Amino acid sequence: MKLKKAKIDWDSLGFELVKTRSMYMATCRNGEEWAHGSLVPFGNIELSPAAVVLNYGQGVFEGTKAFHTYNDQISLFRINRNARRMHFSTKRLCIPQINSDFFVNSVISTVKDNLDFVPPYGKGSMYIRPIVWGTSPALGVRAASDYTFVIYVSPVGPYFKGGVKLLNLKIETNYHRAAPKGIGNAKAIGNYSASLYPLLKAKQKGFDEVIYLDSVAEDRIEEIGSANLFIYNKGILKTPKLNGAILDGVTRDSVCKIGSDILGLKVEETDIFLKDLFEAEEAFCTGTAVEVTPIGKVSYKDKCYKFNKGQIGPIAKKLQKTLINIQRNEIDNPFDWLLPIII
Ligand SMILES: Cc1ncc(COP(=O)(O)O)c(C=O)c1O
Structure with missing residues (x-):
């Protein structure tokens, strides 16, 4: 038709x-x-x-x-x-x-x-x-x-106009988005109002978005205001485990499954400490709107850390491409993720 x-x-x-x-x-x-x-x-x-x-x-x-x-x-x-x-x-x-x-x-x-x-x-x-x-x-x-x-x-069309952009993120030390036992794991409108002021401040300093830390010890990364986070290092793909404050992203789950079942990577949902992020070979974020978007650099206090020399890494690239291929039904895959409504 x-x-x-x-x-x-x-x-x-x-x-x-x-x-x-x-x-x-x-x-x-x-x-x-x-x-x-x-x-x-x-x-x-x-x-x-x-x-x-x-x-x-x-x-x-x-x-x-x-x-x-x-x-x-x-x-x-x-x-x-x-x-x-x-x-x-x-x-x-x-x-x-x-x-x-x-x-x-x-x-x-x-x-x-x-x-x-x-x-x-x-x-x-x-x-x-x-x-x-x-x-x-x-x-x-x-x-x-x-x-x-x-x-x-x-x-x-694309969330970031002008093609794939490498994000420049600020690790937020003054504000939290959500706390365990709060409503961070629900897609509640109030969570987004909490993120507006930190985002405004970060944008004024030239950042694209902020990375929120856990609200207890403030030594683990959680997510950004509208997407989940991943790191890749030494053959392991890691994303922060769901702790009650983090949104259980559909893209997060899809990337974990593509990583393990298609790319054959070891995938861990675990605590990701600041040090793990700084040492990572690649970092990227995931969401329905942003799909898989690579992170070029992050700043923590006065220090800046680059990933893959500020270029999109090979793992992020493969995950990005495979996710799009699956969404457009371009490749055979072991998942049953598409619901055709007009055939
Ligand atoms: C706070 C937050 N985390 C993560 C995500 C990613 O979730 P999903 O992949 O289901 O879009 C979103 C976007 O919806 C979000 O708003």
Whole structure:
């Protein structure tokens, strides 16, 4: 089947919102189940100024992608992992839990209605943003009685415009993003507001992003504001173990599995101390938006440490390429990660 495409300059897409035809919208009262939603034209929503989400940050979201694949299908990538994380995040924030079938079916409806906005094969992807908020008003701090779930989508190109960039990161010593037993492992909107000020300060000094340290001993790396971290040294690929403060990234898990099952690397989810980072041959970060992005250098206090002479390392390069190949259905692989929705 020839898939129709919207009139968009696909080559100039970056990571900015492009409005599409429709978004999905559902509501649910506390104590009820998420059941019925519908597609509505993409547009603004109306909220009470006393809405719990606006006052107390009761909201969680997801980020996932649809791809136009090599064999001319439109496929979702590991959507069940996002469904699982949404289920976890809603529970943690006292939002009526969104079950997997409802989540996946709603995502499929939204993508199908905006199919012409999925970039052509090889030109990017459709970013999908499911988000749920506590919308009823409350003056005192408490969970809302009413909730709204929305899914909007946007065609996206590379996160960093102008090709693969090597990140220049600051290791943050003044601020934390999250703490174990807090909400760092949920995709809660408040986690992102906590990261805005450190990010602003770092950007003013010429850094791209910050690396957060663990909030107890401050000697282990955790993640950056919107992606997980990896290091590679002496044949071992390592990523910080999930400690309750770190987001369980879908790309993180994919890179671990590609590393072990395709590249034959030893993969460890473990503590990564500052010293391990400084001595690493390669470092890179992973996320739905950033895919696999190499880190060129990190600064800790007054010292700067470079990886692979400031070039993308061979392991990061292989992982980056293999992940894209799998997402576009270009290579045989042992995983069952694509869900074709248009065949
Ligand atoms: C804080 C944080 N860590 C890690 C990630 C990477 O997660 P994923 O690979 O599921 O996109 C993200 C992005 O969604 C994030 O916001």
